[in-house]
Amino acid sequence: MTTSPVGITTEPVLGDPVATGSTTVQRLRAIVIRRPILTLSLAAVVFVSVCLAFWPPAKEQYDLRVYVAAADAVLHGRDIYTANEGIYGLLGYTYPPFAAILMAPLGLLSTGGGRVLMTVLNALVLLLIGSLTVRALRPRWSTRHVLVTGFILGAAGLALEPVRITFHYGQINLMLMAILMIDLLGHLPPRYRGVLIGVATGIKLTPGIFIIYLLVTRRYREALTASAATAGTMALGFVVMPEAAWKFWGTYIFDPTRPGSSTLVTNQALRGVIDRLSGGPQGIGSVWIAAVLITLVVGFVTVRRAYDRGLLLESILLTATIGVLVSPISWTAHWVWAFPATALLWTRVAASYRTTGRSRQFAVRAGLAAFVTLTFGIGLPWLAPHMHDKELHHHGFQLYLGNSYTICGAVVLLAAAYSLRRRSLKV
Template identity: 35%
Template sequence: MKPTTTAGRAGTLTALAVATGVFLAVIPGHRGWFDVGVYYGTVQHWTAGGALYDYTHPNSTMGFTYPPFAAVCMLPMALIGWHTAVAVSVTLSALAAAALLLWLVDPIARRHGWNRWFTFGVAGCLLGLLEPVRDTFSFGQVNLLLLALVLSDWWLLAGAGRGGAGSGRTIAGRDPSRYAGIGIGLAAAFKLTPAVFILYLLVTRRRRAALVATATAAGATLLGRLAAPQASHAFWTDLLWNTDRVGSLSYVSNQSLQGMIARLAPQVAGHALWGLAVLAVLALWAYRVHRAAAAGDELTGFALTGLTSCLISPITWIHHLVWVLPALVLLADAGLREPVGSGRRRRLLTAAGAGYVVLCSSVVWIWRFDTASVGGLLGGSTYLWITLGLLIALPVRPLPARPLRAGPLPPAGPADARRHERLTVSSEPGTR
């Protein structure tokens, strides 16, 4: 039974938060902020006069693997201590997670008249249980920040919740979509995989945003080259192509097409097979985003592109799978839009719930040492199959959910509720 009073909601949310905290504290697999340790050590080594890509984390062979622009962004780490660096990493990821929930979940709560702060709190607890999110925090990774950067461009293309083309409302007298592309460009310059979103902008004929993203990525990359010319030359001519520096392709945490192929046939290089698989996925992606664009469902187009980036990247560690998050939320949203009691509603919500539970389960690690068997092929690549299934079957919504203006929740009366729904839908940026 749903809590209906403020005290009931506060008590329920407190209990859920405590349970989530206990689970996160006792579950195996804490990563000890390994990646933020790599970033921190690299910056300290670089500012002390060492070569950017010569640093390796103590007791490992892992070093810095991002473009020089990423190291430039991390230079403030040279001014702070280790524990402060960890605190900053956790704080930035938490802020990015809050922005994602605001963009993805809050419009659903508003549409259904749910209590917004309670929904936000419950969604935050559920988000924290996802293995990709747990690992992002525990490693001190940047995935949530990059996802938030990319979705900020969706937010701008949708009208920033305050205006947009055809809405009659602007930011400082300007169409907010003119700034779209900056987030994607910065994310692509920081870590190459988000560059697929530039391709998305081109495929969906967002030419201005694609130009802004390309120019931003190029400018940021040039900044990295000016700051570290030798390191830039080494990265773009050699290190970029050396996947051994990142890790083993066949490692079970690699939930990409290339990872699955490497586990299936470790004695075969598999580059040709991987190339064919990538082309097939890109063809499917192009078809699906065209359908989303035709329906005006921009967010689903972004979600499908995030799924594709995970599939086609040579290495997609489990913590990279935060890019699956928008698709999971949209799958649940599609189910909630169906009539109560309908079979389609049950199927969509069951699929969303099952996908969520599996992505919380760490199930792929069962086959960590048995990746070549049939069980290893199916179970050891479970997250890959979820990602592929979402790319194939994520519904395109005929009336996309857009960020709504701040305002009161819909009234309880049926007539007033119908009037409120007409007004809020007509006020959504980009609605035609």
């Protein structure tokens, strides 16, 4: 009800868009408050359905095909690293044997069934990552508030190209990020912290950057636990598939061409940039080694300063940025860490506006947040000429587009290093 200027109380007019809209919002809020579990469950079902509509079982998911071929090889006692032979256009399996063991159930499903399973898992995990991010940003919020906001944030994650391309190829990037965040953000009992980092490293190696993170931040017990868990995954691989384990750890791990050409525009690692600029794959060259060492030193000094100042999520996301930059191959899908990073940046923009208004600090933060959002939202590398060695002939603005994720990651890392250059400086 409302009160008129002359003091007469009136009822909202039926059909009034303002009144109806307000009533609808109030009813929805009341439902969420009274039945939070039901509401969130329905929201998850709707979101999963939307994802299945965009990535149906009939849609090819290339990386999933690689996983299924390896899983089928595990179940039938064949070599997982030659399972692609005879399948036109399929690259070889590149993960350690432990990952193939975990993926073995995929071999029991049809290709369409595997696609449904992967899409459903990625959709649910995306909602989980949204909630983990909100909890890290708003530790004092109620669980209900965190989940509601987290689900909204998770759904918004589809706006970023690395997330979309993970669904498109049926990859496991979001799943790895989720288990890493659970461990790193302290959602495990203290005695088990580090276990999931070790498991993630045993699946794909690159999460091993977080073992270095634990050492840099002086979490030595967790680093030891993570290392032991990684060793355990290696040992399991040797027990279950000794021949494949020897092949991987003795040969394939040193083959930089197995995942694909490093010069492809989709490789947004430092090595990809160097190889494209130099006209072809250079392998482990001196320029790349120097770039990696500089990134590691500058990056982990910044990580340590962020962690010492209580900026836990910042320190984790900076480490993830270091990881994708120094890895020999970082496909655009590996940059899914841009999702929580974007949420963090915009949260800091809002905080800056509340405290300083439209200040220079606010403008800089807003500019950086917009830069990151647009870069990963549009998927700028795909706008550059690519495939058939077109990446080797970029010029002018194409050079920026073709290397934009790497440039964006370097800018964020340098901006953080500058912001944290003194311990007393506020960020």
